[in-house]
Amino acid sequence: MKKIIKFIFLLIIMFIPNFIKASQEILNYRTNNGIKVLYVKSENIPMIDIKITFDAGSNKDGKLKGLSMLAHNLLDEGTKEMNAEEIASVFESTGAVFHTSVSKDKSSISLRSLTQKNYLGPSIEMFLKLLSESLFPNKELSLHKETVISSILEDEADPGAISSNLFFKELYENHPYAFSAQGNIDSIKKIKREDVINFYKFNINASNASIAIVSSLSNEEVIDLAEKISKSLNKVVKKSEYFEKDVIKNAKLKNLYQKINSQQSHIYIGGLSVKYGSKNQFPLYVGNYIFGGSGFNSKLMQELRVKRGFTYGVYSYAYPMKDIGPFVINMETKSEQAQESVSLIHEMLNKFYLEGPTDKELEHAKKAIINGFPLKVKSNSDILNYLSLINYYNLPEDYLDTFTSKIFKITKEDILRSFKEEIDVDKLVTLVVGNEKAKKK
Amino acid sequence: MKKLKIELFYSNKFFSYSFAKIFIILIFFTPINVSAQIMEKMLDNGLQIILKKDSRAPVVTSHIWYKIGSADEISGKTGLSHALEHMMFKGTKKNPGGLFSEIISKLGGTENAFTSKDYTAYYQTLPSEFLEDAIKLESDRMSNLLVRQEDFQKEIEVIKEERRLRTDDQPEDIAYEQLYASAYNNSPYRDPIIGWMEDLNIMTKDDISNWYKKWYGPNNATLVIVGNIDFDKTFALIEKYYGQKKKIQTQERIDRNEPPQFGEKNISINIKEKPSYLIYGYKVPSINNRNVESWECYALSVLSGILSSGQNSILRKILIREKKVASSADSGYSMFSRYDPLFLIDVNVMAGKKNNDVRLELQKIIDDLQNKLLSKKELDRVKAQVLASEVYQQDSIDYQARILGMVKTSIGDTKIIEEYTSNISAVTAEQVKFVAKKYLVPYRKTLISVND
Numbered sequence: 003m004k005k006i007i008k009f010i011f012l013l014i015i016m017f018i019p020n021f022i023k024a025s026q027e028i029l030n031y032r033t034n035n036g037i038k039v040l041y042v043k044s045e046n047i048p049m050i051d052i053k054i055t056f057d058a059g060s061n062k063d064g065k066l067k068g069l070s071m072l073a074h075n076l077l078d079e080g081t082k083e084m085n086a087e088e089i090a091s092v093f094e095s096t097g098a099v100f101h102t103s104v105s106k107d108k109s110s111i112s113l114r115s116l117t118q119k120n121y122l123g124p125s126i127e128m129f130l131k132l133l134s135e136s137l138f139p140n141k142e143l144s145l146h147k148e149t150v151i152s153s154i155l156e157d158e159a160d161p162g163a164i165s166s167n168l169f170f171k172e173l174y175e176n177h178p179y180a181f182s183a184q185g186n187i188d189s190i191k192k193i194k195r196e197d198v199i200n201f202y203k204f205n206i207n208a209s210n211a212s213i214a215i216v217s218s219l220s221n222e223e224v225i226d227l228a229e230k231i232s233k234s235l236n237k238v239v240k241k242s243e244y245f246e247k248d249v250i251k252n253a254k255l256k257n258l259y260q261k262i263n264s265q266q267s268h269i270y271i272g273g274l275s276v277k278y279g280s281k282n283q284f285p286l287y288v289g290n291y292i293f294g295g296s297g298f299n300s301k302l303m304q305e306l307r308v309k310r311g312f313t314y315g316v317y318s319y320a321y322p323m324k325d326i327g328p329f330v331i332n333m334e335t336k337s338e339q340a341q342e343s344v345s346l347i348h349e350m351l352n353k354f355y356l357e358g359p360t361d362k363e364l365e366h367a368k369k370a371i372i373n374g375f376p377l378k379v380k381s382n383s384d385i386l387n388y389l390s391l392i393n394y395y396n397l398p399e400d401y402l403d404t405f406t407s408k409i410f411k412i413t414k415e416d417i418l419r420s421f422k423e424e425i426d427v428d429k430l431v432t433l434v435v436g437n438e439k440a441k442k443k
Numbered sequence: 444m445k446k447l448k449i450e451l452f453y454s455n456k457f458f459s460y461s462f463a464k465i466f467i468i469l470i471f472f473t474p475i476n477v478s479a480q481i482m483e484k485m486l487d488n489g490l491q492i493i494l495k496k497d498s499r500a501p502v503v504t505s506h507i508w509y510k511i512g513s514a515d516e517i518s519g520k521t522g523l524s525h526a527l528e529h530m531m532f533k534g535t536k537k538n539p540g541g542l543f544s545e546i547i548s549k550l551g552g553t554e555n556a557f558t559s560k561d562y563t564a565y566y567q568t569l570p571s572e573f574l575e576d577a578i579k580l581e582s583d584r585m586s587n588l589l590v591r592q593e594d595f596q597k598e599i600e601v602i603k604e605e606r607r608l609r610t611d612d613q614p615e616d617i618a619y620e621q622l623y624a625s626a627y628n629n630s631p632y633r634d635p636i637i638g639w640m641e642d643l644n645i646m647t648k649d650d651i652s653n654w655y656k657k658w659y660g661p662n663n664a665t666l667v668i669v670g671n672i673d674f675d676k677t678f679a680l681i682e683k684y685y686g687q688k689k690k691i692q693t694q695e696r697i698d699r700n701e702p703p704q705f706g707e708k709n710i711s712i713n714i715k716e717k718p719s720y721l722i723y724g725y726k727v728p729s730i731n732n733r734n735v736e737s738w739e740c741y742a743l744s745v746l747s748g749i750l751s752s753g754q755n756s757i758l759r760k761i762l763i764r765e766k767k768v769a770s771s772a773d774s775g776y777s778m779f780s781r782y783d784p785l786f787l788i789d790v791n792v793m794a795g796k797k798n799n800d801v802r803l804e805l806q807k808i809i810d811d812l813q814n815k816l817l818s819k820k821e822l823d824r825v826k827a828q829v830l831a832s833e834v835y836q837q838d839s840i841d842y843q844a845r846i847l848g849m850v851k852t853s854i855g856d857t858k859i860i861e862e863y864t865s866n867i868s869a870v871t872a873e874q875v876k877f878v879a880k881k882y883l884v885p886y887r888k889t890l891i892s893v894n895d
Binding site: 048093095115160264299309311335369373381383 | 832
């Protein structure tokens with residue numbers, strides 16, 4: 003069934019617990035043409051997960067918003083010898099799953115397959131062909147453009163999507179992060195086959211890729227596979243002609259209201275936070291975990307849901323990205339109490355900003371995060387995502403080993419400092435989207 | 444668009460996820476490898492226990508499933524099971540307020556709960572060394588829940604916000620709710636899991652505590668634990684905390700059988716700004732239906748796969764690629780429901796196209812399914828996907844626990860999971876044609892058409 007795909011960052015992919023290293027050996031390999039490969043062997047299930055990650059998210063769209071997503075979605079729509087139906091037929095008859103995804107920073111192309119030879123052979127062969135021989139046919143391009151436009155129109159009837167898109171537009175203004183990866187109707191209409199081919203050539207290539215694999219195969223088999231993948235990728239080393247500008251950390255105070263026909267109002271409050279790798283990333287994570295990042299036990303949830311019955315859910319996140327990521331608080335409530343909720347959230351944030359967490363809250367959060375490590379890598383797909391993250395952000399060798407002690411050492415002062423240095427509470431964007439009753443009097 | 448189903452499955456970021464739509468997703472992800480180590484037992488007080496070993500990581504998931512859902516509710520009292528699920532997080536004498544959640548979180552665990560038409564389930568996933576804490580806490584609230592007026596007053600407002608968020612402001616969910624309410628005259632599947640807002644407005648604290656006393660006890664529950672566990676030790680823990688629980692007086696469930704329908708029901712609804720959308724429901728049997736042979740259910744499952752599983756499925760191929768009348772299309776059928784369910788087809792109409800364009804094309808598709816035999820290739824395509832997903836599912840312990848809990852609660856026998864793949868493999872082209880002819884017919888059909 004169709005469902006809204008809301009722009010929510012997955013908080014869990016932020017840290018790589020040391021558990022991986024403790025119990026799973028990571029094979030570190032570099033292909034002949036220089037692509038970094040990380041592999042974890044997981045023998046119990048006869049399956050393989052491959053994820054190639056590219057620095058080719060929607061921030062590389064340039065003026066043609068939605069280009070990256072279109073290019074990725076068209077990968078399995080035709081090669082020299084095969085049409086879309088024949089391609090799908092190979093994957094479906096072997097039970098393999100081909101998937102692409104595009105976020106604001108990175109993109110990925112993945113395959114999940116059984117490792118039994120008669121299944122793995124054809125699905126891998128097809129996978130490699132798609133990497134090297136995709137034609138992005140015109141007919142399929144125009145169909146995809148139509149379905150994307152329909153999907154954008156669906157979003158325009160969805161209060162969650164409307165408010166989220168508007169918030170990021172106001173927060174990031176001209177920066178590529180301001181735009182939805184899906185694009186907008188005008189930009190989608192302008193995209194031509196040539197644009198897609200160029201995007202692929204300059205962004206989805208060997209100089210821009212890393213590979214993560216989790217499977218029951220042997221090291222030798224995986225190395226062989228990685229070499230084949232790297233050979234299938236475009237060699238063009240020329241850097242993308244699109245480049246992203248650094249966010250100038252110049253947040254602006256904005257108080258906005260957008261009227262729509264809905265029962266509930268959607269509230270977004272936030273500003274800019276940090277880049278991936280910032281020294282404040284860890285304390286900010288722990289601080290936010292306590293404030294609004296730990297679900298039911300967070301301060302926001304306790305106050306607004308448990309104590310007041312105002313909302314089904316309220317949360318916050320400080321998400322580090324390649325460029326400066328956002329700090330976001332989001333909540334939905336009936337319009338009559340939207341403005342009261344906004345005031346309450348501001349009050350709570352100001353208080354947290356000045357006082358930080360209590361000793362008890364901090365101790366609880368550290369225990370929860372440290373104890374909870376094994377849960378974050380309990381499945382092959384979890385591990386795969388972490389490997390791809392290590393690759394993408396080029397994390398240091400000792401990152402995993404030092405992780406627990408880093409969390410353990412965080413003090414209240416660290417949290418207070420990190421919030422002060424990274425989040426400007428006097429310059430937040432506050433957005434309320436809802437019916438007239440939600441408007442400030 | 445690709446990957447919609449997965450998104451939905453993982454979307455329950457907060458508590459109390461109503462499970463209606465997830466049902467549909469389960470169909471083709473159902474089987475798991477039961478040849479793995481598994482143990483089933485029952486305590487003297489009637490508590491069903493299913494343990495399954497998966498030692499890949501030092502974690503465990505512990506689920507308790509109560510056989511009580513919106514299908515057990517009566518008019519004027521809809522939403523009770525789901526509201527009770529919310530109140531279950533309000534504490535007991537021993538563990539007052541939010542202490543339960545606080546402890547689980549401190550141990551590094553996650554927890555949640557969900558209510559469906561057929562059941563209500565609670566779970567904790569945490570490092571396996573802390574399993575005892577989870578069992579201890581969960582067993583406590585099986586019989587010692589405190590339902591206090593001040594908690595209820597606030598929580599019922601949270602539930603109304605949940606309804607606004609998930610239904611009233613979601614055009615497709617309104618259509619879905621209207622479909623069930625229109626299709627059924629007597630079946631308890633008529634009413635929404637979350638309840639009608641009108642009923643939520645008059646619900647009382649006493650309604651909740653009576654519902655709790657009536658249905659929560661060891662002989663109406665199944666405990667499913669999957670993960671890095673030792674069977675004997677785990678069983679001893681369960682006996683320690685659940686062994687003393689007293690049976691509740693078993694409640695008789697009233698059969699509310701659906702009377703015959705006299706023709707197709709076509710309903711038009713209008714929802715501002717929503718692009719055109721159609722959702723079809725055909726009345727079909729569950730595997731519990733004694734009046735039909737079980738192969739019909741497997742054939743209906745294959746039929747759903749033929750329609751919507753994968754890029755080459757008929758709905759995608761014809762409605763989206765060839766005719767370009769839809770931007771997305773899906774179908775769903777869950778044979779593992781307690782009562783007879785609906786076979787669902789839903790279609791988002793392509794911008795610039797009309798609902799009627801979709802209706803005409805879909806009718807041609809159905810005519811073909813009723814009159815022509817599927818090729819072996821088409822059948823094999825669906826079967827291969829079922830076989831593969833059987834392997835892929837072993838990657839998630841939560842998923843394994845969900846399937847076991849759901850089947851045990853709604854069907855009563857988990858053997859059916861073991862046999863699922865071979866029963867799907869045995870489905871023939873004739874059988875698919877037969878069920879298409881028998882079930883995709885006007886006197887079983889209801890159509891909700893949004894913004895014609």
